[in-house]
Amino acid sequence: MLPGNLEKVMFGVISTPVLYxxxxxxxxxxxxANGPAVAADIAKDLRIDPETTERMLLVLTAFEIIQRTRGGQYSLPEEIRPFVDPDSDRYIGGFVAHLVQETAGRVALLDSYLRHGKDAVDGSDLQPFTSLYRDDHATGRFLKAMWDLSFAPSKELAVLAGLATTTHLIDVGGANGPFAVAALQHSPRLRATVFDLPEVEPHLKETRAAHGLGDRLTFLxxxxxxxxxxxxxxxxxxxILSDWPDDACVQLLSKAHRACxxxxxVLIMDRLFDESRQGPLATSAMNLTMHLETQGRHRTADEYIALLTEAGFRQAELHRSNSDKHLIVGHK
Structure with a gap:
């Protein structure tokens, strides 16, 4: 019998599309909405095929995403519910869609990367967001994925950032505003400006209207x-910085030093490797997706502090959160 960890990795090719x-x-x-139900009733209500539904539910049961009673009813464990409930701040549906619709299509490139190297395959002038922002639909889909991945952690990060005396937050590459919104909700006197590519502006306007933030949230x-x-x-x-190599990060942080x-x-919010680089799992997996989709990588806290120092910030501190994203603060 296969070891459990190996078995789950091997059958991930099945489980992720089923989750999606x-x-x-x-x-x-x-x-x-309805609580425990048998597969036939779920399929009938959703107008989908009952046998396929049952087989998919059995896969999700084996992966402990849902539970199944002896009577054949399926239900959601409490620890899973907020992540699959569209009305929850911790919902991850948009990011799961991104993994299947975008990331999975690039995984085959790893074979060429191994044989020839990323630069030889992609070209040295790769612009990773050209594809992600190829049209308004693709842009909206990517920004939805980033919101789902970022908004809930941003609430804790906004608290850790200590914004009580901050008057004007510049959210660089802030997309449709997950951190800016969390910061504004936490600090009523704060103003925030999202600085991002022009394609993002309509989506930021939707966020501003949805959260009733008025002129407290602007876009440049x-x-x-x-x-x-x-x-x-x-x-x-x-x-943002995990999208780019070290020299580009120093360039951006140097600009931040001038603008600050x-x-x-300056606030750096990102996944962090343990100093041993043995995890966490999500950081290791996303480090590979950074290789596929961007020019960047994930780093340790000390590596980010070194980048801050090179850019001119003389004091830095790490604030770990309860999520998989953490905060490093550099002082001017």
Whole structure:
């Protein structure tokens, strides 16, 4: 019999698409709304095939994503429910869709990367977001994935950031605003500006309207490599620096140092490797997706602090959260 960890990795090629389809066809939504049910009733209500539904539910049961009673009813464990409930801040459906619709299509590149190297396969002038922002639909889908991945952790990170005396937050590459919204909700006197590519602006406007933030949340279009950053007393990089190599990160942090008011701060929010690099699992997996989808990688806290020092920040501190994303603060 295969060791459990090996078995789960081997059959991941089955489990992730099944998870995605359960999200897409609202199987989890049905269980959240209606409670335990047999596969036939779920399939009837959702107008999907009952046998395929049953087989998929059995896979999710074996992976301990859902539970099955002896009577054949399926239900959601309490620890899983918030992550598959579309009304929860911790919902991950958009990110699961991104893994299947975007990331999975690039996994085959690993074979070529191993034989020839990433630069030889992709070209040295790779612009990773050209594909992700190829049209408004693709842009919206990617931003939805990033919101699902980022908003809940951002609530804790906003608390850890200590924004009580901050007046103007610049959220660099802030997308449709998961960290900016969390920060504004936590600090009523704060203003925030999201600085991102022009394609993002309509989606940020939707976020601003949905959360009733008015002129507290503004958008400034630009390219953080070709333009200087807007000035503020706190410059945030939420899950941005892991998209880029070290030299590009120093370039961005140096721009942040110039844009940051005296005695201001820069915030780096990202997944961190343990110093041993033996995990966490999500960081290791996402480190590989960074290789597939961007030019970046995940780092240890000390590596980020070294980048801050090179960019001119003379004091840095690490604040670990209860999630898989943490905060490093650099002081000007």
């Amino acid at each position: 389809l359960a999200v897409r066809y609202q199987v989890f939504t049905h269980l959240v 279009p630009g390219n953080f490599f070709t333009d200087e950053l807007p000035e503020g007393d706190c410059i945030a990089f939420g899950y 008011h005296d005695h201001g701060r």
